[in-house]
Amino acid sequence: xxxYLNLLIIxxxxxxSSCSNNNKNxxxxxxxxxxxxxxxxxxxxKKILIHEMISASKLLHKTSWPILKExxxxxxxxxxxxxxxxxxxEQDLPKNDSxxxxxxxxxxxxxxYFKKYNTESFPIIISVxxxxxxxxxxxxxxxxxxxxxxxxxxxxxxxxxxxxxxSSLINFTILRNxxxxxxxxxxxxxxxxxxxxxxxxSPNAYADGEKVFITLAAIKLAKTEDELAFLIGHELAHNxxxxxxxxxxxxxxxxxxxxxxxKLKNLNSFFLFSTHNKETEADLKGVEIxxxxxxxxxxxxxxxxxxxxxxxxxxxxxxxxxKSNALRAIMISKTLKRLKASNEKKQKK
Ligand SMILES: [Zn+2]
Numbered sequence: 547x548x549x550y551l552n553l554l555i556i557x558x559x560x561x562x563s564s565c566s567n568n569n570k571n572x573x574x575x576x577x578x579x580x581x582x583x584x585x586x587x588x589x590x591x592k593k594i595l596i597h598e599m600i601s602a603s604k605l606l607h608k609t610s611w612p613i614l615k616e617x618x619x620x621x622x623x624x625x626x627x628x629x630x631x632x633x634x635x636e637q638d639l640p641k642n643d644s645x646x647x648x649x650x651x652x653x654x655x656x657x658x659y660f661k662k663y664n665t666e667s668f669p670i671i672i673s674v675x676x677x678x679x680x681x682x683x684x685x686x687x688x689x690x691x692x693x694x695x696x697x698x699x700x701x702x703x704x705x706x707x708x709x710x711x712x713s714s715l716i717n718f719t720i721l722r723n724x725x726x727x728x729x730x731x732x733x734x735x736x737x738x739x740x741x742x743x744x745x746x747x748s749p750n751a752y753a754d755g756e757k758v759f760i761t762l763a764a765i766k767l768a769k770t771e772d773e774l775a776f777l778i779g780h781e782l783a784h785n786x787x788x789x790x791x792x793x794x795x796x797x798x799x800x801x802x803x804x805x806x807x808x809k810l811k812n813l814n815s816f817f818l819f820s821t822h823n824k825e826t827e828a829d830l831k832g833v834e835i836x837x838x839x840x841x842x843x844x845x846x847x848x849x850x851x852x853x854x855x856x857x858x859x860x861x862x863x864x865x866x867x868x869k870s871n872a873l874r875a876i877m878i879s880k881t882l883k884r885l886k887a888s889n890e891k892k893q894k895k
Contacts, residue, residue, distance in 0.1 A: 592646050595745070596802050600634070602743035602765045603801035604673045607632050609774045610741040610758075611675030612839040613782065617737055620835075621786050626710045627733025628796045630678020631685055635702050636667040638803040647802075655690060659721060663692055668721070669702045672801045683731040685718070692726065693719035707797035738794035739785055741778055745804050749853060753781040754808035755789035757798075773849040775841040776878075779832030787831060788824055820867045829874055833881045843882055847875040 611630050614621075636647040644667075652667050660666065671689040674680045694705050695717050709716050714733045719726060739758060746761035753759075758781040760774070768774045785791075792809075800806050837843055850871040854861045857871075864870045869877075 592643060593650060595804055596650055598762060599743055599802050599804055600672055602762055603632060605765060606741050606743055606760060607673040607675055609771050610778050611678055613775060613778055613835060614737040616839040617835050618735060621737035622791045623735045623737050625793055626738055626795045627714045628736040629680045629731050629733045630675035631671055631680035632673040632799055632801050633669045634672050634802045635669040638800050640805060663698060665699055668692060669699055679731050679733055683729050685729055690721040691718055692721050703797050707795050710795055710797055739782060740794055740799040742800055742806060744807060749856065751777050751781050752808045753784035754810055755785055756792035756794045758782060758785065759808055767852055768849055770845065772841050772843050772846050775836035776832055776843060776846045779836035780828045782835055783828040783831035787827060822869060825868050829878055830881045833878055834885060837885050847878055850875045
C-alpha cells in the first residue's frame with residue numbers, strides 16, 4: 547500500500563510539473579456553469595459509483611458465501627445466524643446522497659406503499675447467494691422489503707441485526723412485481739465476517755478483525771472467481787489467525803456504503819504489526835481457506851503477475867512486509883500442489 551501511495555504521489559507530481567512547465571500567458575473562455583449543470587453531473591457520477599459498488603458487492607458475495615460456509619470449523623461463527631443475503635438501505639448512503647437512493651433503488655414503487663407503510667424508502671435485496679437459506683426460501687434480487695418480522699422497516703439494519711442474533715427464523719413481507727408476499731428464512735451458522743467492496747485508487751485488500759475489504763481496483767484487476775477467492779481467503783486468514791475476534795453480523799454487510807472503511811485509526815497501522823511471517827501465513831492459509839470452499843485456484847497466480855505490472859519493483863525484491871511477488875506466487879503454487887495431492891489421496895482411500 548505504502549509503495550502505491552508513493553507511486554501515486556510521484557504520478558501527481560509529474561502531472562503537476564508537466565502542466566505548469568509552459569507558463570505562457572494564455573486566455574481561455576471560462577464556460578458558465580449553473581448549479582443545475584453541476585447537480586446533473588454529480589448525480590451521473592454518483593450513479594456510476596453506486597452501480598459499481600453494487601456489482602462489486604454481488605461478485606464478492608457470490609464468491610465469499612461458500613468460503614464463509616465451508617470454513618466454519620476454523621472461524622468464529624457463534625453469536626448470530628446468516629441468511630446469505632445482502633441488502634441496501636437508504637441509510638447506507640451519506641445523508642446528502644439519500645435522494646439518490648430512492649431514484650436508483652426505489653424507482654417504480656407505487657407511492658401508495660410509502661403511505662401505507664409510513665416510510666420514505668424501502669430496503670431492497672441486492673444479492674442472494676446460491677445454496678444459501680435465502681436462496682432456498684426463494685428470495686430474489688430486487689425484492690423490496692416492506693416489513694421485517696411484521697415491523698416497519700425503520701432502522702432496518704438494527705432490527706435485522708437483533709433478529710439474526712436472537713433467532714434463526716426471520717419473516718419478511720416483500721413487494722415483488724406489485725404483489726405482496728410473505729417469506730420466512732431460517733438462518734444457519736457461517737463465519738461471522740463481512741466481505742465488502744471499497745473504493746480506492748489502487749488494487750489492495752484489508753482485514754480489520756470484523757470485515758474484509760477488497761478495493762474496487764483489486765476486484766477489477768482480478769479476472770476469475772479463483773483470484774477473488776484467494777484474496778478473500780488471505781484477508782480472512784488475517785481475521786481468523788491475527789486478530790482478536792470482533793463480533794460480526796451479516797446485517798452489517800454494506801453494499802452501497804462507499805464510505806465504510808477498515809476500523810483502524812489509519813491505514814498505516816495495518817503495517818505496524820504486519821510481518822513477512824504473518825503475510826506468508828495469510829497467503830498459505832488463504833489458499834487452504836479458498837480451496838476448502840471448492841475453488842480450484844489453478845491460475846490464481848496470474849493475479850500476482852498482473853499486479854506486478856503496477857509495481858515492478860516487487861517482482862523480485864521483497865518489501866518490509868511482503869515477500870516478492872515471485873516468491874509469493876511460487877509458495878502459493880507449492881501449497882496448492884500439496885493440498886491437491888492430499889485430496890487425491892483421500893479420494894483414493
Ligand atoms: Zn495480508
